[in-house]
Amino acid sequence: MFSRALNLLCVPTPPATPPASSRNSQYDTMSHRKVDVDSLGLDDEDYESAALNPAGPPPDVLNAVAAERAAHVANLLARGAVAEALTAALTGDAPYGTDPALAPAKEQSTKAVADVLTTARVADAAQYLPPLSPADRDLLLKYVYKAMAQPQLYNCGALLAWHEKITEVSGVGSIVRVMSDRRVI
Amino acid sequence: MTNPQVLLSLPGPVSAFAFNADRSQVALCPNTNEVHIYALDAGNSWTLTHTLTSHTALVTGIDWAPTTNRLVTCSQDRNGYVWSLDAQTNQWDPALVLLRINRSATHVRWSPKGDKFAVASGAKCVSVCYFDQDNDWWVAKHLKKPLRSTVLRIAWHPNNVLLAAAGADNRARVLSAFIKGLDSKPAPSPWGDRLPFGTICADIGPEGCGWVHDVAFSPDGTALAFVAHDSSFYVYYPATAQVIAVPTTLLPLLGVMWLNDTEVVAVGHDCTPVLFVGNGNGEWRYAGKIDEGKKASTSHGNSALAKFRAMDSRATTQANQDTELTTVHQNSITLIQPYSPTHYVTTGIDGKIVLWHSLDEALKRLALA
Numbered sequence: 087m088f089s090r091a092l093n094l095l096c097v098p099t100p101p102a103t104p105p106a107s108s109r110n111s112q113y114d115t116m117s118h119r120k121v122d123v124d125s126l127g128l129d130d131e132d133y134e135s136a137a138l139n140p141a142g143p144p145p146d147v148l149n150a151v152a153a154e155r156a157a158h159v160a161n162l163l164a165r166g167a168v169a170e171a172l173t174a175a176l177t178g179d180a181p182y183g184t185d186p187a188l189a190p191a192k193e194q195s196t197k198a199v200a201d202v203l204t205t206a207r208v209a210d211a212a213q214y215l216p217p218l219s220p221a222d223r224d225l226l227l228k229y230v231y232k233a234m235a236q237p238q239l240y241n242c243g244a245l246l247a248w249h250e251k252i253t254e255v256s257g258v259g260s261i262v263r264v265m266s267d268r269r270v271i
Numbered sequence: 272m273t274n275p276q277v278l279l280s281l282p283g284p285v286s287a288f289a290f291n292a293d294r295s296q297v298a299l300c301p302n303t304n305e306v307h308i309y310a311l312d313a314g315n316s317w318t319l320t321h322t323l324t325s326h327t328a329l330v331t332g333i334d335w336a337p338t339t340n341r342l343v344t345c346s347q348d349r350n351g352y353v354w355s356l357d358a359q360t361n362q363w364d365p366a367l368v369l370l371r372i373n374r375s376a377t378h379v380r381w382s383p384k385g386d387k388f389a390v391a392s393g394a395k396c397v398s399v400c401y402f403d404q405d406n407d408w409w410v411a412k413h414l415k416k417p418l419r420s421t422v423l424r425i426a427w428h429p430n431n432v433l434l435a436a437a438g439a440d441n442r443a444r445v446l447s448a449f450i451k452g453l454d455s456k457p458a459p460s461p462w463g464d465r466l467p468f469g470t471i472c473a474d475i476g477p478e479g480c481g482w483v484h485d486v487a488f489s490p491d492g493t494a495l496a497f498v499a500h501d502s503s504f505y506v507y508y509p510a511t512a513q514v515i516a517v518p519t520t521l522l523p524l525l526g527v528m529w530l531n532d533t534e535v536v537a538v539g540h541d542c543t544p545v546l547f548v549g550n551g552n553g554e555w556r557y558a559g560k561i562d563e564g565k566k567a568s569t570s571h572g573n574s575a576l577a578k579f580r581a582m583d584s585r586a587t588t589q590a591n592q593d594t595e596l597t598t599v600h601q602n603s604i605t606l607i608q609p610y611s612p613t614h615y616v617t618t619g620i621d622g623k624i625v626l627w628h629s630l631d632e633a634l635k636r637l638a639l640a
Contacts, residue, residue: 260520
């Protein structure tokens with residue numbers, strides 16, 4: 087009786103191969119999941135790294151540029167020149183790349199943009215956004231997403247309102263460009 | 272004939288299609304491993320005449336050579352077949368083409384003269400195949416060198432030698448597919464003079480470009496248009512090595528086709544063809560959607576017939592149209608092809624093959640605006 091109970095506890099193993107009817111036919115929808123991709127050959131590592139880290143200034147230059155830009159933007163905001171602050175926050179080399187040494191540049195650049203967006207009134211977006219070039223609006227949206235990824239630091243409510251205003255002007259195309267562009271802030 | 276006209280409506284997506292030379296037959300793949308050939312019968316409706324079942328996985332590319340009436344198909348089973356129609360038995364006979372690729376084939380196109388074809392594949396190469404008379408066999412030569420990822424689409428230049436490749440490595444390339452013994456030396460063009468097999472005539476990678484979904488040469492062959500996953504339309508001029516980028520507010524575009532030297536139609540995830548217009552001086556702009564979508568008519572919603580129709584097809588008593596798009600295509604359009612000098616045809620994930628008039632008033636208004 088005890089052995090029969092043990093039999094109930096043992097779960098039978100599933101068959102090793104799928105039934106013949108589902109192999110090599112249009113119904114064979116899962117066999118690609120059993121392929122060991124890693125053993126099939128290396129991906130082109132040079133291509134991946136080059137795509138994610140576009141050729142640009144070295145990290146220390148980018149850090150310096152970001153610090154200067156953040157100071158300039160803070161200056162303009164203190165004077166109340168919001169439109170100029172927005173343009174200034176988007177000018178200069180953006181901290182693209184996955185190098186950890188770029189972290190200060192990314193933080194300062196994102197903070198500068200977030201400061202401008204919280205100072206500017208969302209209701210006035212209609213006068214701030216159209217003068218920007220389409221590429222600048224895409225960059226602004228990248229910063230909005232970057233800031234929204236850190237809700238403990240930035241006010242996501244205001245950022246979401248700005249997201250809506252930017253997509254009203256630039257359409258879903260700009261969101262697609264933020265997602266597909268390999269130049270990551 | 273209303274514009275646009277739905278020619279066929281299949282229950283599922285169409286993964287590949289091709290019309291024959293006089294547009295009386297169409298070969299398509301209904302998202303399975305089969306190729307179905309429909310013919311236009313006397314009553315002007317399309318009937319299934321042949322089912323070609325040599326492939327064992329999804330058929331990803333079909334092309335029908337207008338001059339030789341041969342079909343070429345390629346599939347995820349890493350094979351290609353060239354089909355010839357046997358006039359006596361009215362059967363299509365397959366001839367296997369060993370593409371020598373270790374990943375799926377994605378797209379196939381006959382060259383303009385119909386004597387060779389190119390197959391794009393996920394094996395980071397393009398197989399250019401021609402018929403070897405001595406061995407009575409289709410031979411494949413590989414174009415590998417600059418390609419770093421899956422080639423999504425290819426397009427032939429009118430001179431039968433140059434091939435454009437749209438890659439998933441965010442680049443569009445123009446390569447030479449010159450086969451010694453088959454091709455005669457091409458006339459000099461802005462793409463290059465000496466063009467042995469494998470020459471890289473152009474390697475275009477605009478900043479921030481996403482996967483390049485489709486490429487197309489202009490009718491005179493002096494420019495290359497391509498669309499990418501970053502919702503942008505690009506035109507490349509080899510004479511000045513200049514790329515014109517037109518970022519759009521739309522969802523990504525998946526197919527592109529030139530109507531003439533200054534107008535390009537593109538299709539994509541917005542379920543409507545869109546128009547791009549150039550001014551002849553290398554400036555291009557987005558002109559608008561060709562299918563704006565008819566406004567939902569409220570009068571139909573209350574008729575008894577509409578209610579019964581909804582009850583029959585959707586098991587609902589409300590004849591609302593919330594589940595239908597207002598455009599003709601109900602899902603993303605993936606393929607666009609020329610049909611005649613005045614028409615083009617599109618198909619997509621909704622399974623409809625739709626014929627569009629390229630000279631109609633709406634288009635003209637968009638172009639001139």
